[in-house]
Amino acid sequence: xxxxxxxxxxxxxxxxxxxxxxxxxxxxxxxxxxxxxxxxxxxxxxxxxxxxxxxxxxxxxxxxxxxxxxxxxxxxxxxxxxxxxxxxxxxxxxxxxxxxxxxxxxxxxxxxxxxxxxxxxxxxxxxxxxxxxxxxxxxxxxxxxxxxxxxxxxxxxxxxxxxxxxxxxxxxxxxxxxxxxxxxxxxxxxxxxxxxxxxx
Amino acid sequence: xxxxxxxxxxxxxxxxxxxxxxxxxxxxxxxxxxxxxxxxxxxxxxxxxxxxxxxxxxxxxxxxxxxxxxxxxxxxxxxxxxxxxxxxxxxxxxxxxxxxxxxxxxxxxxxxxxxxxxxxxxxxxxxxxxxxxxxxxxxxxxxxxxxxxxxxxxxxxxxxxxxxxxxxxxxxxxxxxxxxxxxxxxxxxxxxxxxxxxxx
Amino acid sequence: xxxxxxxxxxxxxxxxxxxxxxxxxxxxxxxxxxxxxxxxxxxxxxxxxxxxxxxxxxxxxxxxxxxxxxxxxxxxxxxxxxxxxxxxxxxxxxxxxxxxxxxxxxxxxxxxxxxxxxxxxxxxxxxxxxxxxxxxxxxxxxxxxxxxxxxxxxxxxxxxxxxxxxxxxxxxxxxxxxxxxxxxxxxxxxxxxxxxxxxx
Numbered sequence: 093x094x095x096x097x098x099x100x101x102x103x104x105x106x107x108x109x110x111x112x113x114x115x116x117x118x119x120x121x122x123x124x125x126x127x128x129x130x131x132x133x134x135x136x137x138x139x140x141x142x143x144x145x146x147x148x149x150x151x152x153x154x155x156x157x158x159x160x161x162x163x164x165x166x167x168x169x170x171x172x173x174x175x176x177x178x179x180x181x182x183x184x185x186x187x188x189x190x191x192x193x194x195x196x197x198x199x200x201x202x203x204x205x206x207x208x209x210x211x212x213x214x215x216x217x218x219x220x221x222x223x224x225x226x227x228x229x230x231x232x233x234x235x236x237x238x239x240x241x242x243x244x245x246x247x248x249x250x251x252x253x254x255x256x257x258x259x260x261x262x263x264x265x266x267x268x269x270x271x272x273x274x275x276x277x278x279x280x281x282x283x284x285x286x287x288x289x290x291x292x
Numbered sequence: 293x294x295x296x297x298x299x300x301x302x303x304x305x306x307x308x309x310x311x312x313x314x315x316x317x318x319x320x321x322x323x324x325x326x327x328x329x330x331x332x333x334x335x336x337x338x339x340x341x342x343x344x345x346x347x348x349x350x351x352x353x354x355x356x357x358x359x360x361x362x363x364x365x366x367x368x369x370x371x372x373x374x375x376x377x378x379x380x381x382x383x384x385x386x387x388x389x390x391x392x393x394x395x396x397x398x399x400x401x402x403x404x405x406x407x408x409x410x411x412x413x414x415x416x417x418x419x420x421x422x423x424x425x426x427x428x429x430x431x432x433x434x435x436x437x438x439x440x441x442x443x444x445x446x447x448x449x450x451x452x453x454x455x456x457x458x459x460x461x462x463x464x465x466x467x468x469x470x471x472x473x474x475x476x477x478x479x480x481x482x483x484x485x486x487x488x489x490x491x492x
Numbered sequence: 493x494x495x496x497x498x499x500x501x502x503x504x505x506x507x508x509x510x511x512x513x514x515x516x517x518x519x520x521x522x523x524x525x526x527x528x529x530x531x532x533x534x535x536x537x538x539x540x541x542x543x544x545x546x547x548x549x550x551x552x553x554x555x556x557x558x559x560x561x562x563x564x565x566x567x568x569x570x571x572x573x574x575x576x577x578x579x580x581x582x583x584x585x586x587x588x589x590x591x592x593x594x595x596x597x598x599x600x601x602x603x604x605x606x607x608x609x610x611x612x613x614x615x616x617x618x619x620x621x622x623x624x625x626x627x628x629x630x631x632x633x634x635x636x637x638x639x640x641x642x643x644x645x646x647x648x649x650x651x652x653x654x655x656x657x658x659x660x661x662x663x664x665x666x667x668x669x670x671x672x673x674x675x676x677x678x679x680x681x682x683x684x685x686x687x688x689x690x691x692x
Contacts, residue, residue, distance in 0.1 A: 143549060237629075342543075
């Protein structure tokens with residue numbers, strides 16, 4: 093088990109918790125919360141792999157991801173108040189998570205031989221489309237269309253990664269630098285309430 | 293033509309009718325109703341087969357499913373009042389249908405070599421995701437998130453099927469027992485207005 | 493570069509503009525508009541190719557489509573007022589576009605060996621599902637369910653194409669005739685405010 097693999101499982105676990113908690117104030121039962129956690133955790137990577145025809149899907153080929161999700165949903169059920177009070181911690185985890193999954197998504201797409209422009213889009217999809225599918229199913233405005241800088245931070249990090257990769261930067265440095273860009277943009281945007289210009 | 297094949301076509305026909313009638317009170321025209329019936333009937337199996345990379349999709353490889361859907365939509369158009377009055381009969385048919393398609397979905401997934409945990413999820417998806425996609429497209433709260441016990445009954449039957457299959461129970465018995473569990477849970481939950489605990 | 497290829501790129505460019513402008517009055521930022529333009533332009537063909545297991549997806553295999561989309565979104569950002577004033581011109585372009593993409597979608601499906609009934613559905617999906625996915629993500633009632641004759645015009649043209657193709661009409665004539673049917677139905681329906689019968 094490499095460090096990266098452990099981090100992927102932890103990231104999946106955290107995404108499942110935040111997905112399950114995301115619908116807490118709505119009238120959803122245990123099953124609905126579990127389904128929402130599941131979709132949030134696997135949606136982005138699943139869409140990426142379907143678009144790139146990469147099978148088996150990660151969570152179908154490796155059952156540990158399903159277990160990580162079930163643990164996350166269970167945790168959300170047993171400790172909902174405790175976890176909800178950790179809002180700030182979760183925001184941080186979520187931010188680390190989207191940075192991490194953006195870069196992994198770019199890498200996987202590149203390894204499948206697509207062009208860098210496509211790989212950057214796939215990295216962003218990996219990080220944010222789980223949340224978008226969740227919001228669409230629950231009739232929320234997808235996080236993508238809200239005014240906070242979210243998906244665009246991922247896209248910026250993904251573009252940086254393919255750029256630095258093209259210029260030959262070693263993988264581990266690139267991973268850290270590109271993740272840091274995603275995380276920094278997101279944290280700075282939240283702190284100073286920055287948003288992108290609107291179309292008007 | 294085996295009995296199972298005939299039942300699959302009948303189930304598709306019934307799902308198409310209930311899909312087309314589901315939007316009756318809304319301002320949808322003939323085309324919208326047809327599209328809704330189509331999505332309801334093929335959505336779950338299509339999602340399952342895309343996730344498992346199983347091609348050609350059932351309704352693309354065998355045109356009879358499309359004909360069954362067209363007949364169902366036509367029936368909904370010619371006899372809307374008659375069919376709407378059959379509400380209770382339809383509820384029963386729908387309940388039989390989700391039980392049947394849950395078990396078939398599990399079997400297909402197992403035959404494609406995935407693990408039992410994944411096969412159980414695929415069985416549930418087969419039965420309920422057509423309705424979920426329909427509800428999402430028409431901006432309804434997906435049936436999955438409403439308080440009745442619906443998808444969780446399918447998941448229970450799917451888990452039972454993979455369990456009994458693992459313990460070596462003969463297929464025909466397993467099919468009947470697992471379908472009965474789905475149907476019993478659903479009928480009992482409706483009769484006694486049972487619901488799962490909420491996350492709060 | 494054949495004429496058809498140029499027209500496909502132009503059509504993608506136009507769909508991206510209209511997708512980006514479609515959400516103008518809503519609170520979406522530059523990224524949201526870009527994403528919406530992207531989904532509108534590639535959604536239909538992507539769904540068709542996933543359903544038919546045809547890989548690589550068009551926009552993943554040929555980067556020019558992504559560039560056409562980026563140009564379209566950029567144009568929508570730099571000249572929003574100018575382009576919004578061209579509403580009638582855009583309606584015409586959109587109508588030409590759905591006629592064109594319907595027929596191309598039918599052809600691609602036929603070339604992949606599916607039955608004519610399935611090919612007709614795929615042609616309609618190619619033309620309209622990008623808009624449907626866009627509307628679903630942005631919580632609008634999908635264009636498919638609104639009362640104007642839209643998707644049904646595409647289906648009519650697609651059915652005509654497979655019919656004339658079956659009767660041996662030469663491809664170029666068939667393309668023009670079937671496109672003209674889509675366009676005529678749509679223009680006449682808009683002019684005389686025609687709609688299909690409702691289910692009631």
